[in-house]
Amino acid sequence: MDARKVSVVVPLFNEEQSVRPLVEGIRRALDRESWEILLVDDGSTDGTVAAAEQLSRSDDRIRVLRLARNYGQTAAMKAGFDHARGSIVVSMDGDLQNDPRDIPLLIEKLGEGFDLVAGYRENRQDKTVTRKVPSWIANALIRWISGVNIRDTGCSLKAYRAPILRRMVLYSDMHRFIPAMAAATGGARIAEIRVRHHPRRHGSSKYGLSRTWRVLLDLITLAMIRSFRDRPLRMFGLAAVMVMEVCLAFTLATVVSVSTFQAPKLVFPASAIVMFGLSTYLLMLGLVGEVLVRQYQSPGVRPTHIAREIVG
Amino acid sequence: MKRTGDLDRSYLGSRAGVAPSTVEEPTSDIEISIIVILEGNAERAREIYREYAPSLRDLGRGFEFLFMTGPSSADFAAMVESLDARRGSFRVLELGHSLGHADLLKLALEHCRGEIIVTLPASLRVAPDAIPQLVECLDQGSEMAAARRWPRHDGWVNRAQSRFCNRVLNLLTGSDFHDITCRVNAVRRRVLSEIPLYGSYFRFLPIVAERQGFGVREVTVGQHRQYGGARVYSPGVYLGWLIDILGIFFLLRFTYRPLRFFGLVGAAFGAVGGAILTVLLIQRLGGQGIADRPLLLLGVLLVTLGVQSVALGLIGEIVVHFQASRNSTYRLAPTDRSAPSPGS
Numbered sequence: 001m002d003a004r005k006v007s008v009v010v011p012l013f014n015e016e017q018s019v020r021p022l023v024e025g026i027r028r029a030l031d032r033e034s035w036e037i038l039l040v041d042d043g044s045t046d047g048t049v050a051a052a053e054q055l056s057r058s059d060d061r062i063r064v065l066r067l068a069r070n071y072g073q074t075a076a077m078k079a080g081f082d083h084a085r086g087s088i089v090v091s092m093d094g095d096l097q098n099d100p101r102d103i104p105l106l107i108e109k110l111g112e113g114f115d116l117v118a119g120y121r122e123n124r125q126d127k128t129v130t131r132k133v134p135s136w137i138a139n140a141l142i143r144w145i146s147g148v149n150i151r152d153t154g155c156s157l158k159a160y161r162a163p164i165l166r167r168m169v170l171y172s173d174m175h176r177f178i179p180a181m182a183a184a185t186g187g188a189r190i191a192e193i194r195v196r197h198h199p200r201r202h203g204s205s206k207y208g209l210s211r212t213w214r215v216l217l218d219l220i221t222l223a224m225i226r227s228f229r230d231r232p233l234r235m236f237g238l239a240a241v242m243v244m245e246v247c248l249a250f251t252l253a254t255v256v257s258v259s260t261f262q263a264p265k266l267v268f269p270a271s272a273i274v275m276f277g278l279s280t281y282l283l284m285l286g287l288v289g290e291v292l293v294r295q296y297q298s299p300g301v302r303p304t305h306i307a308r309e310i311v312g
Numbered sequence: 313m314k315r316t317g318d319l320d321r322s323y324l325g326s327r328a329g330v331a332p333s334t335v336e337e338p339t340s341d342i343e344i345s346i347i348v349i350l351e352g353n354a355e356r357a358r359e360i361y362r363e364y365a366p367s368l369r370d371l372g373r374g375f376e377f378l379f380m381t382g383p384s385s386a387d388f389a390a391m392v393e394s395l396d397a398r399r400g401s402f403r404v405l406e407l408g409h410s411l412g413h414a415d416l417l418k419l420a421l422e423h424c425r426g427e428i429i430v431t432l433p434a435s436l437r438v439a440p441d442a443i444p445q446l447v448e449c450l451d452q453g454s455e456m457a458a459a460r461r462w463p464r465h466d467g468w469v470n471r472a473q474s475r476f477c478n479r480v481l482n483l484l485t486g487s488d489f490h491d492i493t494c495r496v497n498a499v500r501r502r503v504l505s506e507i508p509l510y511g512s513y514f515r516f517l518p519i520v521a522e523r524q525g526f527g528v529r530e531v532t533v534g535q536h537r538q539y540g541g542a543r544v545y546s547p548g549v550y551l552g553w554l555i556d557i558l559g560i561f562f563l564l565r566f567t568y569r570p571l572r573f574f575g576l577v578g579a580a581f582g583a584v585g586g587a588i589l590t591v592l593l594i595q596r597l598g599g600q601g602i603a604d605r606p607l608l609l610l611g612v613l614l615v616t617l618g619v620q621s622v623a624l625g626l627i628g629e630i631v632v633h634f635q636a637s638r639n640s641t642y643r644l645a646p647t648d649r650s651a652p653s654p655g656s
Contacts, residue, residue, distance in 0.1 A: 224630075
């Protein structure tokens with residue numbers, strides 16, 4: 001790893017026309033630094049790869065990674081992070097909506113002692129209803145669930161210290177929650193600065209509204225990972241206790257119904273039994289979870305959190 | 313019981329008095345290995361070799377048939393003799409105890425020598441010249457070639473069930489193959505070493521390989537003239553298919569995001585159950601008795617199912633989370649040049 005190198009990771013999916021201006025922009029912005037660009041092709045079907053490889057031939061600081069198929073943005077970013085050689089890594093979108101001129105500002109902020117600096121977009125240049133509103137709600141939810149106070153988690157323009165990337169777990173579609181993940185699984189110190197945002201010039205947007213329910217379910221995962229990932233029994237135990245209380249309520253109703261009516265109502269004891277079953281099930285599942293975590297947390301596995309010595 | 317070293321009867325090829333003139337190539341020249349897993353009738357081996365070997369001989373490349381069989385009383389030595397097989401081109405691997413299909417396939421991979429692997433079910437499905445066609449497709453740069461029987465001349469029962477099966481598969485997995493059930497595939501060895509081979513995955517090799525990012529092409533081949541008659545299987549077989557399809561659907565779509573599946577199922581149950589309970593609550597507040605309503609029990613049960621489903625999904629997410637921190641979730645395309653090494 002190069003001590004002062006900056007690696008810029010750009011996932012590309014069908015961005016044939018954007019690649020060249022993007023690389024030029026980054027080149028200009030990082031004029032004075034030691035840098036490399038990782039263009040990660042996420043299974044593009046247009047001329048993206050050819051354009052990227054052409055650039056790479058003319059400058060060996062430009063590297064091209066090709067995923068075997070279209071895996072999605074998270075895997076593309078992860079591939080870039082895994083192969084980055086710099087001590088500082090910057091991620092950004094390949095569609096020219098981020099401005100490379102902001103990269104030095106991010107790096108500067110990183111120098112103030114942060115592990116991750118996220119950009120936030122003011123005056124977003126997107127369609128109002130379908131892009132802005134869901135994003136606004138999602139950000140509020142993510143802030144609340146992750147406990148990380150980030151205004152705009154959907155902005156890809158971010159700078160990281162390399163160690164945090166190695167400690168952060170990134171999979172599925174978790175790129176939306178990178179700051180939250182970095183905080184939850186890496187203990188990162190996070191800052192944010194305002195960045196520029198341009199309207200899309202080439203190609204079309206790859207998002208739609210259909211992802212809402214996915215984001216919601218991923219948020220549940222995030223909440224669970226954040227609070228309970230190494231102690232699932234706590235989570236399932238709490239749920240089991242709550243269900244057991246419902247069970248007790250039904251039992252009480254049974255007693256009341258038997259003592260009040262001549263013909264006892266069958267529905268109450270039946271519900272009580274069902275709730276008892278559910279409570280037991282949750283508790284058992286929590287135990288299974290403990291066993292699983294134990295499998296992955298054997299001695300010798302390095303800690304995932306990052307810590308800075310501040311005195312001493 | 314599994315006899316390791318699994319009595320390899322390929323030596324029979326040389327011992328059974330094959331004339332020296334037919335011994336043309338040393339075994340190291342084997343390029344194409346055809347793996348056939350014999351189920352039941354071992355006599356099929358003779359039939360298969362007789363049908364498919366000539367076109368491979370015409371191809372002029374070293375080949376071997378590797379027949380996998382459980383305990384069998386078949387006289388393979390006599391078979392080799394009657395077939396006048398070239399030395400080493402008719403091999404039989406006999407196991408003391410029958411294993412699952414996927415295990416047999418893995419075992420066969422360890423024993424066969426070719427760089428190109430052809431999987432061939434133990435029935436005459438494709439025309440005799442199908443294998444060279446598949447191999448040619450690999451020569452043109454594909455990493456896997458999946459056979460599609462077309463045009464088909466067997467009965468409508470076969471075609472209907474085959475079409476139904478493939479439609480469902482394509483719908484659920486988002487792939488685009490016409491004849492996955494054919495299961496005649498040619499594939500480069502390294503591809504098989506990189507895709508998970510267990511359980512029922514072997515049924516869907518092209519789909520799985522494609523999802524791992526390998527270049528898979530469908531090749532139209534003729535159907536074997538003897539493959540005919542309506543093939544109606546026992547209900548258990550169809551049930552097995554359905555379960556396998558559900559399995560592959562889940563594994564391809566949700567391996568790295570179990571909560572998306574279990575959460576959605578759970579939310580559906582929970583929503584219906586919750587709606588029922590809400591209606592009952594309103595009725596109760598309106599003064600109606602609900603204690604003798606079976607609907608209450610249904611509502612409680614549905615909510616329970618929902619909670620159970622979500623809870624299972626969360627356990628799955630814990631597994632995935634820790635798994636993802638050690639294993640890569642993506643595969644890079646094979647690069648011809650400037651392949652950067654990870655973490656350098």
